[in-house]
Amino acid sequence: MSVHLILKSLLRRKVVTALLLLQLAVTLGLVVNSLLLASAAKELVDQPTGLALEQILTVRVKPTSASMRVEPALSEVINRQLAAIRLIPGVEAAEYANQTPLRQGGSSSNLFETDRQDQSNIDAVPYYNTGSQIFQVLGTRLIAGRQLTELDKGTQNIVLTEKLAKQLFAEQNPVGKSTNQGTVVGVVSDFYSQRYATDQSYGAINFMPMARAEMGYQLMVRVAAGQSEAVRQQLTDVIRNAEPEMDIDTVMRMDENRDEVFRSEIGLATLLAVLSGLMLLVAMISAYSHAHFHALQMQKEVGIKRALGASKARVLLDVLSESWLTTAIGAGFGILVCYGLNISLAKVISIPAVPVWLPLLTLVLLLLCVTLATWYPARIATRISPATATKTL
Structure with a gap:
């Protein structure tokens, strides 16, 4: 499926798509800054103290x-x-x-x-x-x-x-x-x-x-x-x-004194890590629901493609491509969110600046999670029989 057709399909479901994009953007921003805080907290705790x-x-x-x-x-x-x-x-x-x-x-x-x-x-x-x-x-x-x-x-x-x-x-x-x-x-x-x-x-x-x-x-x-x-x-x-x-x-x-000194950073990093995990889980559930509902709606379209000779692999790729493009667009907005959140956090706590590679690495993580969540609905779409689907014509 071309990018143009995928975008048209997404625009037909504006509200659902917008909510999914917002969720993906916030998830990427939160995960990036959680990783930065966790890394900074670990460096603080692990730094040499000169003490036994x-x-x-x-x-x-x-x-x-x-x-x-x-x-x-x-x-x-x-x-x-x-x-x-x-x-x-x-x-x-x-x-x-x-x-x-x-x-x-x-x-x-x-x-x-x-x-x-x-x-x-x-x-x-x-x-x-x-x-x-x-x-x-x-x-x-x-x-x-x-x-x-x-x-x-x-x-x-x-x-x-x-x-x-x-x-x-x-x-x-x-x-x-x-x-x-x-x-x-x-x-x-x-x-x-x-x-x-x-x-x-x-x-x-x-x-x-x-x-x-x-x-x-x-x-x-x-x-x-x-x-x-x-x-x-x-x-x-x-x-x-x-x-x-x-x-x-x-x-x-x-060492307990040390942990007490860095308690706020450790606590905030832990909290954001938990929230990031929950956000990734919710993103996977949303991606699954979105793909599953869409797969059910496009049974007629899939049936026609199958009748015209489209393979199961092609149908699977079409469903996954929509999820991948949605994730990529959401991640694009997420990069803005992660930098904005980083600037806001830097005003109240010590946090490193966002390196260029980290949002890209997080995007790969999001793509992996969304792919796992979308895989089963995509497999359902490949099982649609051309004969069964074309009966509705």
């Missing part, structure tokens, strides 16, 4: 007594808790901190070299008030200088992550440099710090005691491989035994 995600446990705790949220009682409580945690079998290191890595946001400040503020100022650098075992907990590597020790507690000595040090001091040796946050004594390997920092791998670490803990503080625990669940089950009781007057949040592995 399954070996680090985190929990936020908060003293219920106001007197224990300030020094010197606060340090006494933290030290008791850490001492108890470090005795748990399977624990390799434990430390407190004002915040944990791999979060949406947290404590941050600007950082600049003392005598080059205008040239070196960096905004939103996460800073960690913590203790001497933090490097063992995080598993960072020493790049330059030295790590902080207990002798640095309460001093203005700081350690920077590698990328931050390079941004601040370029090719100069950062060790011994003076900043508004303190003197740099060392540089450690990068780790994923805060999502909305100037750079996600920036971090400045010092041993300044926490003056207050009105919002609580974080306890981070490094465990041996395969011991995270065993330690997790004991952690809450151990913390509470060390100090009963304590609010304790849910103990989370670092």
Whole structure:
């Protein structure tokens, strides 16, 4: 059947055809953007963090007594808790901190070299008030200088992550440099710090005691491989035994923190994936219904073709050709829909731009689904007997 005849046939069923084209266009636009979001979410989740995600446990705790949220009682409580945690079998290191890595946001400040503020100022650098075992907990590597020790507690000595040090001091040796946050004594390997920092791998670490803990503080625990669940089950009781007057949040592995950070992207990608699957299913049902109804209507026409010598393969191809052309036209409008939807989503979330090849790949997927849905009605059309069909003439 020629394209002209197929178009005339479609125009005879304007409303049904228009609805089918609209459905195919929306399906293509939704599937394309779902695939983009799923890909972006996977890249976020799979990106290197510099952390042993399954070996680090985190929990936020908060003293219920106001007197224990300030020094010197606060340090006494933290030290008791850490001492108890470090005795748990399977624990390799434990430390407190004002915040944990791999979060949406947290404590941050600007950082600049003392005598080059205008040239070196960096905004939103996460800073960690913590203790001497933090490097063992995080598993960072020493790049330059030295790590902080207990002798640095309460001093203005700081350690920077590698990328931050390079941004601040370029090719100069950062060790011994003076900043508004303190003197740099060392540089450690990068780790994923805060999502909305100037750079996600920036971090400045010092041993300044926490003056207050009105919002609580974080306890981070490094465990041996395969011991995270065993330690997790004991952690809450151990913390509470060390100090009963304590609010304790849910103990989370670092990979669970990561999933929490990217929850909106993962959730939206999952939702759109489900909707895309449903849209493809509905498109297949619509294509089946459209082809089946049309096959029943064109029995007389098929009978004439068969009587004139048309083969079953030719009849099958004619029915499928109409479905293919409808899908191609719907996909043409769908390309506009997918770009429009992509622009709208980009205003509220992070989503990649639509590559040229993806709508084409989705078109192939749509054609496959429509072909599968149309195959049975097309086979019905091929079974029409010329003798039976021509009795209506």
